[in-house]
Amino acid sequence: xxxxxxxxxxxxxxxxxxxxxxxxxxxxxxxxxxxxxxxxxxxxxxxxxxxxxxxxxxxxxxxxxxxxxxxxxxxxxxxxxxxxxxxxxxxxxxxxxxxxxxxxxxxxxxxxxxxxxxxxxxxxxxxxxxxxxxxxxxxxxxxxxxxxxxxxxxxxxxxxxxxxxxxxxxxxxxxxxxxxxxxxxxxxxxxxxxxxxxxxxxxxxxxxxxxxxxxxxxxxxxxxxxxxxxxxxxxxxxxxxxxxxxxxxxxx
Numbered sequence: 001x002x003x004x005x006x007x008x009x010x011x012x013x014x015x016x017x018x019x020x021x022x023x024x025x026x027x028x029x030x031x032x033x034x035x036x037x038x039x040x041x042x043x044x045x046x047x048x049x050x051x052x053x054x055x056x057x058x059x060x061x062x063x064x065x066x067x068x069x070x071x072x073x074x075x076x077x078x079x080x081x082x083x084x085x086x087x088x089x090x091x092x093x094x095x096x097x098x099x100x101x102x103x104x105x106x107x108x109x110x111x112x113x114x115x116x117x118x119x120x121x122x123x124x125x126x127x128x129x130x131x132x133x134x135x136x137x138x139x140x141x142x143x144x145x146x147x148x149x150x151x152x153x154x155x156x157x158x159x160x161x162x163x164x165x166x167x168x169x170x171x172x173x174x175x176x177x178x179x180x181x182x183x184x185x186x187x188x189x190x191x192x193x194x195x196x197x198x199x200x201x202x203x204x205x206x207x208x209x210x211x212x213x214x215x216x217x218x219x220x221x222x223x224x225x226x227x228x229x230x231x232x233x234x235x236x237x238x239x240x241x242x243x244x245x246x247x248x249x250x251x252x
Contacts, residue, residue, distance in 0.1 A: 017218040029102065030072070030095050035179065038072040038099065044213035047221045048244060050078060051228035052132050052161050052205070055247065057082030059159060063127035066090070066151060068116045068144075069134035073100025073109075079130075080109045088123060090114040116144035125153040131160045133245075135189070136180045142192060149196050157251035158197065161205070162189050164241050186238055186246055197250035202237075203230045205244040213244075 022032035024040040037049050053075035061083035067076050070089030073096070080087045086108045091097045092115040100111045114120060116131060117138045129148050138144045148158055165171050165185050174183035184192075193200055207213055208227035233241060 014218060021218050029099050036072060036093070036096055037074075038096075039074050041218070042220050043215075044217055044221045044223055045215040046074075047223045047225045048205075048207075048213050048215070048228065049132065050074065050225035052247070053078040053130075054082075054225050054228070055203075055205075055230045056128075056130050056159050057084075059157065059249070060084040060087075060128055060130075064088075064125075064153070066119075066123065066126040066129045068114075068119065068129060068131045068148065069137065070096075070100065070111065072096045073104040073111060075130070075132060076100070076109055076111070077104045077106075080106075084108075084128075088112065088126070090119065090123070117147060119147045119151055121150075123151055125151055125156070127153050127156050129156070129158045131158065133161050133163070135160055135162065136174070136183050139181055141182045141184075145192060145196055152252070155252055157249055158193075159247065159249050160189075160193070161245050161247045162186065164204075164243065164246050166239060166241070186241060189246075189248065190235065190238060193248055193250045197252065199251045200235065201249040202233050202235050202241065203247040203249070204233055204241040205230060205247055207244060 021041045026032045028040045030036055030038060037046055057079060060079045062085055065079050065084045065087045067089040070076050070091050073089050076087045076089040089100060089111045097111060097113060116134045117140060129152060135141045135144060163174055165174055165183060171183060174180050206229040208223055211223050213223060
């Protein structure tokens with residue numbers, strides 16, 4: 001009886017938190033539910049996403065950066081704060097784009113409409129392009145990579161985060177998600193990147209020591225984006241990347 005009461009109270013608290021998060025999204029101009037990640041709900045999922053931009057910050061310092069599928073733009077703001085010379089974010093989702101422009105637009109940071117597969121030639125060239133989880137969500141990743149390569153300045157780099165799909169069961173789970181239209185094994189992404197970029201480095205994305213994120217938890221996170229870890233692996237050890245995800249840094 002006691003355990004059931006405590007479990008019911010916890011479920012009620014989580015329901016109340018989810019309702020509060022939905023209200024915060026709606027009040028900020030975002031849909032009340034769905035896959036949109038934003039600072040309005042600073043849970044473990046948000047901190048894990050933000051940690052990718054913390055990692056990219058060192059590469060972005062002093063450079064022009066293009067963030068493809070930038071979502072609500074919080075990562076663009078982080079790159080600018082890390083010392084990027086200028087940052088341009090492009091996003092197809094109108095809710096996310098409106099939020100980014102209204103909340104985060106500032107000198108050195110701008111947002112435009114588009115996706116990884118339809119980058120406008122007017123964007124110009126950039127020293128660094130980041131694609132955080134964007135490539136598996138396009139219909140034609142190879143076309144998207146070709147478009148990204150066209151927007152890289154001489155000596156520029158692409159930083160792409162990808163799910164660590166290393167077995168058939170994990171591949172089937174990702175393929176069942178409607179938005180992940182082009183899920184691939186990690187070594188297939190490596191091959192696609194090698195076709196266009198002679199230099200390729202691999203990092204695994206790890207949680208903070210002693211802190212395992214719960215991406216379904218609606219509560220504000222106790223984890224910090226700065227405490228997530230990125231460990232470089234030889235490409236020959238791609239089978240051991242595991243954990244939260246893989247990050248490729250590809251360049252000329």
